[in-house]
Amino acid sequence: MKRIFFSLSGIAIIALLFAFNNSKQTGYTTVTNDVSFEIPKEVLTVINNKCYGCHNTKSKGEKSKKKLNWDNFTNNEYNSVKIYTKLGKIEKMLGENKMPPAKFLEKYPKKTLTEEEKQLILAWAKEQKIALQSE
Numbered sequence: 001m002k003r004i005f006f007s008l009s010g011i012a013i014i015a016l017l018f019a020f021n022n023s024k025q026t027g028y029t030t031v032t033n034d035v036s037f038e039i040p041k042e043v044l045t046v047i048n049n050k051c052y053g054c055h056n057t058k059s060k061g062e063k064s065k066k067k068l069n070w071d072n073f074t075n076n077e078y079n080s081v082k083i084y085t086k087l088g089k090i091e092k093m094l095g096e097n098k099m100p101p102a103k104f105l106e107k108y109p110k111k112t113l114t115e116e117e118k119q120l121i122l123a124w125a126k127e128q129k130i131a132l133q134s135e
């Protein structure tokens with residue numbers, strides 16, 4: 001009986017781990033003040049690798065974090081209007097190949113967005129804007 005109990009709890013733990021892992025893989029949905037907003041995992045990976053360093057609450061660049069702070073998408077600091085505006089700015093910056101900044105890329109060429117990554121973020125931004133409009 002004891003053995004059955006242990007194996008059952010083992011299965012439960014594995015199932016929980018699976019569920020947790022899966023939710024991570026499909027990205028996360030975060031509910032801001034008045035809207036739901038989604039960043040899929042693939043998009044998040046690109047952002048974490050190539051944008052987040054300069055655009056987060058603890059970032060040293062005052063200007064970059066003031067203009068765009070990724071943490072604010074998830075901590076309820078940005079409401080739907082703000083999110084919509086930021087998505088538009090992201091589209092503009094990427095459309096003009098302005099981010100990450102050229103000066104930074106001279107030093108860290110590996111941080112350049114590949115065409116695929118750029119299209120991924122652009123498609124995501126566009127999709128999220130449409131979702132926000134229909135809320």
Ligand code: HEC
Nearest residue numbers: 050051054061063064067068089090093099100101104113
């Ligand atoms: C090396 C630091 C750095 C990295 C990496 C970086 N940025 Fe920036 N970003 C800045 C700075 C600095 C500014 C402010 C530029 C200015 O206003 O002159 C900025 C501004 C912006 C803005 C605001 C534009 C506006 O007019 O409000 C957006 C949007 C943006 N970045 C998106 C991104 C995205 C998307 C990535 C990743 C692909 C990225 N950034 C990576 C430093 C960075």
